[in-house]
Amino acid sequence: MEDIESELVEIRTKCEKHIAHSRLISCSSTLVRVDLLSDRPNRTLTVCLRFPTDYPRCSILVELKSRGYSDKLHAELTRLMDNYARDQLGEPQALPVLRFAQQYLLDNPLCVCLDEIKQLRQDMKKPDLSTDDVVSQLKLRQRTSCVELIARGGRYVYRVTAAVPDDYPSRSVELRGVESDLPTVLVRYLVGQSREIARQCVEPPLRLNKDELAHFRPVRSLYRTLKFCLEATRDFHRELCPICDKPVLQAEPEAVVLDENADAFVERVYCGHLFHQGCLKHYLAEPPFPKGGKLCPAKRRHPRSDAQTYMDKQRSTVTGVTAAGSLKRSDDGTCGIRLAHDRWVVNVKTAEARWAQKQARQRELEEVVDFLQ
Structure with missing residues (x-):
């Protein structure tokens, strides 16, 4: 008992001074409670220590609590602290164990998103057979608190880095360092959509009422944003043009068509489907x-569609939207969403006039040929 009392005195005098950003909540022979990283609300870890009857000949009892860390992290760190305490048998253990936990959190800032990282790695285990069993990769940069995703689909690669802020998940991850050999139109889509997903995780929608706004809570954004980039990159090279039913992307990235006026140039419309530019124009x-306007002829709805957001803005004029703004299902099983694109805003009258002009020119050419024959 004398050993415990002397250690309690040491804890009271040295804990907050020798362990930076710690706060001593309680210190008695029944419970020592300390908040580690108390200056970071979302990363504060509460450590509860209890002295067994035969202490210090056996290790101190550890219990962890927090709002920002997962149960898996609690279990793993508790195991590590138990092992460390066993190395201190016969000596005061409380302060060394607290220092160990504090240093672990500082050395591994990404442990705040441990579950998300494990889930992403689980999603990557299934190899993409079209890439000779080369799978996507996830690299952790603990020093800079960053997660780098290298997503692969076919021969194509999309690389992006997600920086995890200190106040995560109250603030979303920041996506930076994008590199890819995909066509520019697809890279722009991946960058824009993934950033929008991250934003929606922490910012409430504009049309919430006061009660809904009061109950809004930010959600974790790392898994959602990188999962989107991973799945989209995997699928791009498999997509077929709904018109010609041939792969939209060339098999090799070096063969990607960069000329925006070429027929093989890749275009993405609001329903999410990819087209060859020549096929779409025709x-x-x-x-x-x-x-x-014309509807998309694809055989099914696209899983990553901008159509809902787009249609909500033009609810009264877009085909395939109910009065409540929800999407209707096409009767013939096709996508059924109106084709729309920033570069082609053509109304029905203009399209009919152009078609009539084209037919008139064709008839003139046929008459000339008949006359010459």
Whole structure:
């Protein structure tokens, strides 16, 4: 008992002075409670220490609590602290164990998103057979608190780094350092959409009422953003043009068409589907020209569609939207969302006029040929 009392005195005098950013909550023979990293609300770890009857001949009892760390992290760190305490048998253990826990948190800042990292690695275990069993990679940069994703789809690679802020998950991850050999239109989509996903994790929607706004809580953004980049990159090289039913991307990144006026140039429309530019132009220019514009002929809805957001903004004019703004299902099983693209905003009358002009020119050429024959 005298050993415990003398150690309690040492804890009271040295804990907050010798362990930076710690706060002593309680210190008695029944419980020592200390908050580590108390200056970081989302990363504060509460350590509860209890002295067994035969202390210090056996290790001190450790219990961890926090809001920001997962149960898996608690279990793993508790195991490490128990092992460290066993190395201190016969000596005061409380302060050394607290220092060990503090240093572990400082050396491993990414442990705040341990579950998300493990889930991402689990998602990467299934190899992509089209890349000769070369799978995507996840690299951890503990010193800079960054997670680097190297996503692969076919021969294509998308590399992005997610920086985890100190106040995560109250603030979303910051995506930076993007490198890819995908076409520019797809890279822009991946960058923009992943940043939007991260933003939505921490910022409430604009149309929430006061009660909903009061109950809004930020959610973790690392897994959601990198999972999106991983799945999209894996799928791009498999997508077929809905018009010609051929792969939209060339098999080799070196063969990607960069000329925006070329027929093989890749275009992505608001419903999410990819088209060859030449195929899309031909489809839009050919009759029939239904009221409201042509619908996407793809065989199914795209899992990563911008259509819902886009249609909500133009609810009254877009085909395939109910009065409440929800998407209707196409009767024939196709995508059924109106084709729309920033570069081609063509109304029905203009399309019909262009088609009539084209047919008139064709008839003139046929008459000339007949006359010459």
